[in-house]
Amino acid sequence: MAAGEKRRDSEAAPSPETEGAMVGTAPETLQHAEPTREEARDSERSWFLDTDTGELKPDEPDQRSGRDPQSGPRAVRVSRWTFD
Amino acid sequence: MTELPEDRVWARHRRRTGSVLIVGAGAVGGFLAEELARIGFSPLRLIDPDTLEVENLVRHPLGAGALGRPKAPALAEKIRRDFPPCDSTGLRADFLALPADRQRMLVGDADVVVAATDSAACQRHVNRVALSVGRPAVYPALWVDPRIRDAEVGEILWVLPGRRTPCYECAAAFRRAASDTEAARGARVDIQLVSLVTAHVVAALAHPGDDVSAILDRGRTAIYLHGFTPTSVGVRPVFPTSGLSSRSVRVPFPVRPCAACRGWRYVATSEASVADEAGERGRVERPRPGRPSAVVFAALLLITMVLFIVAVAEGSHT
Numbered sequence: 001m002a003a004g005e006k007r008r009d010s011e012a013a014p015s016p017e018t019e020g021a022m023v024g025t026a027p028e029t030l031q032h033a034e035p036t037r038e039e040a041r042d043s044e045r046s047w048f049l050d051t052d053t054g055e056l057k058p059d060e061p062d063q064r065s066g067r068d069p070q071s072g073p074r075a076v077r078v079s080r081w082t083f084d
Numbered sequence: 085m086t087e088l089p090e091d092r093v094w095a096r097h098r099r100r101t102g103s104v105l106i107v108g109a110g111a112v113g114g115f116l117a118e119e120l121a122r123i124g125f126s127p128l129r130l131i132d133p134d135t136l137e138v139e140n141l142v143r144h145p146l147g148a149g150a151l152g153r154p155k156a157p158a159l160a161e162k163i164r165r166d167f168p169p170c171d172s173t174g175l176r177a178d179f180l181a182l183p184a185d186r187q188r189m190l191v192g193d194a195d196v197v198v199a200a201t202d203s204a205a206c207q208r209h210v211n212r213v214a215l216s217v218g219r220p221a222v223y224p225a226l227w228v229d230p231r232i233r234d235a236e237v238g239e240i241l242w243v244l245p246g247r248r249t250p251c252y253e254c255a256a257a258f259r260r261a262a263s264d265t266e267a268a269r270g271a272r273v274d275i276q277l278v279s280l281v282t283a284h285v286v287a288a289l290a291h292p293g294d295d296v297s298a299i300l301d302r303g304r305t306a307i308y309l310h311g312f313t314p315t316s317v318g319v320r321p322v323f324p325t326s327g328l329s330s331r332s333v334r335v336p337f338p339v340r341p342c343a344a345c346r347g348w349r350y351v352a353t354s355e356a357s358v359a360d361e362a363g364e365r366g367r368v369e370r371p372r373p374g375r376p377s378a379v380v381f382a383a384l385l386l387i388t389m390v391l392f393i394v395a396v397a398e399g400s401h402t
Contacts, residue, residue: 043324048334049306054258056308056322059334073321079227080259082239083202083270084110 045073054078088168099124102290105194107131107179107210109155111143111272112224113200115279116286118145121163121170123287128163128172129190131179132156143272180206187213195290197221198282199252204259211243211252212344218245220289223252224282226270231318235270238278238309241335242285242300245345249305250335253344274311281309281330304332 046059055075104125106113109132117128132155136146140155150158156174163172179187180203191197191213199210199221207223214221223241243251285307288297308331310323323329341348 038324040325043329046304046334047322047331048336049255051255051257051335051338056331056333076319076322077231078239078258079229079232079237081228082204082225082259083228084108084112084200084225 093169100287100291102195103127103193104196104198104286105129105190106198106200108201109159111275112279114145114159115276116198116200116282117159117163119279119283120286121167121172123283126170128170130156130160130174131177133176133178143270143275180209188217191219192217194219196286198286199223208253215245215251215345220244222282222285224278226275226278232316233313235274236311236313236316237319240282240285240307242305247345247347249302250337250347251342251345254338254342254347255306255335277309277311301332304334306333306335308333
């Protein structure tokens, strides 16, 4: 992918209505070849598994770093189903 | 050819020995077995109740010549034929349907157990047996989710018995209500990544004193893999850069005692509680390990003193 190619990803989060959609049909999206500063910081972030909600959440609260917690990454729901 | 010169077989790779039980000889378990054989593990014991179907061919190590054959015995035979140094056997059976003593024997004979099935119930049961027998266990899987591509994300949980780490039930409690799903989608090129990483984890667990064990962080016992595919939006916060990457994630003990391992967040082994505390630092304050028992002791002491004073007072009146 060319470095200057624009990002065309959708910012809309998947809705619960997609639960019944066919698996493996996530839309094609493109990303920049080089990570942004925020992406590089996010790649160093540590996570923990909230086993009550089934979500991956940032392990270190942003209050400690002085950042607004609302600006941090959102939780990522872990897949409910797995297969071999 | 059945006899190969050992010094030549292992001339380019230091053999790591040990026995492994693999419950589930599907796509993940199948490639895992082939990798473990070549790493040096022997014997390998495979268990799977299914036969090889046409739909399996795109992602299974067995080829069309094995169609209709039970996966576990056929794969074990293939490993023995292709790599004679490995003593592999396959059992066509449902692990859940085996007698309890047979389950314990199979697990007890292994240095490491791998549960690579598509049944949450089987995964949980293997977890309980491994805990009761005292064997480390690994639980590889791939996500099935409409938000992501087929086999885009892999998941590997690993467990040490004795509450040294959270167990499978600690980590997968949120899946209890989910339906079991059959092995469905995903190409071999993506699934094999999970098998390869699982093989590394098995080797590390089997050889804790080896340098290979450095890949494991006891404070982070869940490994999530993203394959070499474009990253779907739904998982981009965890995998912000495109392509191949992995995350080792902390799994806390549950707030209430786990039904399987009895581990819980406030009374755990010292090592696990230290790891859990390290991750909990800065979060909502919670009692340190040992404080609840101190409070209980103080309360009992106070009650005893009150009863003693009352008894003395009553005695002085008589």
